[in-house]
Amino acid sequence: MGDDSKKADKSTIIIHSGDMDKIYSALIVSNGALSMGMEASLFFTFWGLQRLQKGGLEKGPLSKMHFLGLGKWMIMGRMKKANVASLERLLNDFRELGGKVIACEMTMEIMGIDKKDLNQDIIDEYGAVGTYVNEARNSKITLFI
């Protein structure tokens, strides 16, 4: 191992957090990778799965200074002023450019999330650790968010 020449130009990110700002980071990095000619996968697990629930994409709290929603409301205001794209737009772009969304089946059980609660239209595949390792072992970029 350690032979980078065998690795594909690919980015694989584990989204463990459901925090709004962290979902932004994951989607921005992935969309950048796709735009620069790489492949990209997002592996949603634990709290990240809540963002795949129907209507749940934009519902995450702020990772710091959420203050019962006041902090998020303030940041959302600043983001609107800076003309930052919505998570919905970023996810649509991600999928249009060929990005793959994977939902972790094992943690769905822990989180009490059923497949019928999830937005099936945006999920390409269900998997477990083997799926992640298979994606990540051939990726030049892999991150845990």
Add this chain to the structure above:
Amino acid sequence: MVELKIDVTGETCPVPLVEMRKALRKASPGEIVEVVGTHPASKKEIPMAVEALGFELVDVEEKDGVWKIKIRK
């Protein structure tokens, strides 16, 4: 001649990069895509992406904070 024009004026990261990629996917080989925008980092990063994608950077110009980048697919 420019065949495909993309305006990302006022848009911020990562939209200019993403819109450039979407336009280049739609373009036919040999066609020229022109991207117009104001996001400062993208003026530097779009040429980086063009190189990574293996396309040809034809021209980069900037006037009063508005840049125009021409790419041949």
